[in-house]
Amino acid sequence: MTVTSSSALPSSITVSGHGLVQATPDYFTINLGIEATQATVREAYAQAGDALNAVSTTLLAHGVARELISSSALNVRVETRWQEGSGSxxxxxxxxxxxxxxxxxxxxxxxxxxxxxxxxxxxxxxTGLTPVVSDPTAAQDAARAVAWADARRAAELYAQLAGRSLGEPLQIVEGQISDSAPRPMMARAAKAFDSSPMAIEPGQSSITMTVQVTWLLN
Incomplete structure (x- = not known):
């Protein structure tokens, strides 16, 4: 928490307040990597395409809306090995x-x-799972209220220590919203031991807000 006095605004005090609240994510975005290795590009592409289509069909069959499924990168990598006398x-x-x-x-x-x-x-x-709070508005407003109370408490204390009282707020500047998403446990993409579902816990996201307020000192 920082406190300053402003020469441009005599008899004033500027205090920063911080607010943090917890919010439970209601959905998450998962990245599924589809990969196939074959002797030729055509064969590898065909196998990867079959796997991609099968996964998409399974998602749709389980009620996942088509607009919630998007494909991104398509890469081709050459696999090599070192052979004595021939090189790569x-x-x-x-x-x-x-x-x-x-x-x-x-x-x-x-x-x-x-x-x-x-x-x-x-x-x-x-390859990755990102929890998301679809509507963080309520949590952000709660963090704002906590940040405001934090700033006002400190300002009142400093005013009291200076033998003054807190007047009207002159300036309010909101800081950047911070959302630290959790990284919960997720299912493994392997069937070696058990194909039963592994629990995925949403955890808690920390919503942080900062505010800087300048008050008159009476």
Missing amino acids: VVTGYTVSSTLAVSLRYDQGAEDVIAAVVDTGNNNVRI
Whole structure:
């Protein structure tokens, strides 16, 4: 918390307040990596395409809206190995793509992911999960109220220590909103031991707000 006095505004005090509240994410975005390696680009592309189509079909069959599924990167990587006397030798090609899917925690997300893992088998990698609060407005307003109370409490204390009383606010400047999303446990994209769903917990997102307020001193 910082406190300053302003020469441009005599008999005033400027205080920064901070507010933090917790909000529960209601959905998350998961990245599904589709990857296939074959001897030729055509074969790798075909296998990756089959896996991608199978995963998309499974998502749609489990009630995931088409607009919540988006594909991004499409990459082709040359696989090589070092061979004595020949140097680097091409051994195959890997074609990869990524699907970003939005799922709600309260709509059987674990079952959807387990079905995707079963469908894509070894061609699917779960590469990332980002929890999201779809409407953070209420949490942001609550953080604003906490930040305001924090700033006013400090300003009143400093005014009292200076033998003054707090007057009207002259200037209010809001800081940047900070949302630190949790990284909860997620399902593994592997069937080696068990294909049953692994619980996905939403955790809590921390919504932080700062405000800088200048008050008159009476």
